[in-house]
Amino acid sequence: MKHTLSLFITLSVFWLLNSGHYSLLILSLGFASIVLILFIAYKMDVIDQESQPLHLSPDIFGYLAWLVKEIVKANITVVKHIWLGKQSISPTLKKINISQQTDMGKVIYANSITLTPGTVAIDLTENEIIVHALLVKDIESLEAGEMDHRVTLLER
Amino acid sequence: MEMIITIASGFFILVGSFLCFSGGIGLIRFPDFYTRMHAVGVTDTLGAGMVLVGLMILSPDLLVFAKLVMVLLLTLLIGPTTSHVLAKAAFHNGLMPQQLKRSEQIDIIKNKDDKEKTSSHS
Numbered sequence: 001m002k003h004t005l006s007l008f009i010t011l012s013v014f015w016l017l018n019s020g021h022y023s024l025l026i027l028s029l030g031f032a033s034i035v036l037i038l039f040i041a042y043k044m045d046v047i048d049q050e051s052q053p054l055h056l057s058p059d060i061f062g063y064l065a066w067l068v069k070e071i072v073k074a075n076i077t078v079v080k081h082i083w084l085g086k087q088s089i090s091p092t093l094k095k096i097n098i099s100q101q102t103d104m105g106k107v108i109y110a111n112s113i114t115l116t117p118g119t120v121a122i123d124l125t126e127n128e129i130i131v132h133a134l135l136v137k138d139i140e141s142l143e144a145g146e147m148d149h150r151v152t153l154l155e156r
Numbered sequence: 157m158e159m160i161i162t163i164a165s166g167f168f169i170l171v172g173s174f175l176c177f178s179g180g181i182g183l184i185r186f187p188d189f190y191t192r193m194h195a196v197g198v199t200d201t202l203g204a205g206m207v208l209v210g211l212m213i214l215s216p217d218l219l220v221f222a223k224l225v226m227v228l229l230l231t232l233l234i235g236p237t238t239s240h241v242l243a244k245a246a247f248h249n250g251l252m253p254q255q256l257k258r259s260e261q262i263d264i265i266k267n268k269d270d271k272e273k274t275s276s277h278s
Contacts, residue, residue, distance in 0.1 A: 014226075017226070018223065018226075072202060075198055075202040078182070078194060078195070078197065078198050079175060079178045079198055082178050082179075082182035083178065083181075086191075091188075091253050093190075093252075093253050114235075114236035115201060115235065117194055117197030117200075118197065119194075120190070120243050121243075122243045122244055123244060123248075130247070132190045134191060134194040
């Protein structure tokens with residue numbers, strides 16, 4: 001029930017921000033389309049904690065702030081190496097162990113790795129992930145496990 | 157006030173454009189498929205992000221601002237997904253990074269085959 005409510009609120013906010021017209025006719029048409037979407041989503045059985053991750057604690061905002069900081073740092077490094085040329089890079093392919101238990105945690109971790117320039121998650125299995133990195137240093141910092149630890153904390 | 161807004165947004169858009177440009181240069185300069193993908197990562201994240209932040213500062217009302225935020229969030233979700241799909245497709249079709257030593261390649265391929273065998277049995 002709370003997932004349906006969450007989807008309704010999300011869709012309403014999305015519709016209101018995209019529309020910008022607030023006459024009664026337009027509003028009621030919007031409401032009708034939202035109800036239709038809810039019905040279709042219910043029929044497709046996709047209203048669950050996977051599409052509406054309400055259980056992720058408010059810590060996710062702290063994690064996002066930390067991630068943005070890491071992305072900015074990684075961007076500066078990669079841009080530096082783009083201008084330094086290909087002699088300065090040391091591409092690596094390596095398997096890394098992950099400590100997340102839930103699917104959501106694994107996806108957040110793999111997506112964070114790919115979102116950070118300089119590292120791309122290539123394949124994800126039960127408890128390890130294949131990562132390609134532009135620099136050996138990036139792989140080492142992933143193996144040190146700060147990001148892994150922070151994502152695991154989000155799971156509770 | 158007007159002045160500060162113009163300067164701030166100009167700064168963000170300029171830096172964003174420079175990052176996108178660098179991403180393009182990296183795409184040409186880097187030696188193989190996987191390293192080129194890292195260069196695109198710059199354009200995806202901070203390049204697009206800073207251009208959009210610059211436009212957000214210029215935006216006249218809340219609606220335009222909210223739409224720019226939506227575009228930014230979508231970019232941040234779609235960027236890594238497409239990079240990952242590309243990398244995975246290349247990897248599973250046998251494209252190996254150039255710099256890898258021959259023995260390491262065989263090691264990784266062997267591990268991959270073992271895993272596919274076990275997963276097909278179970």
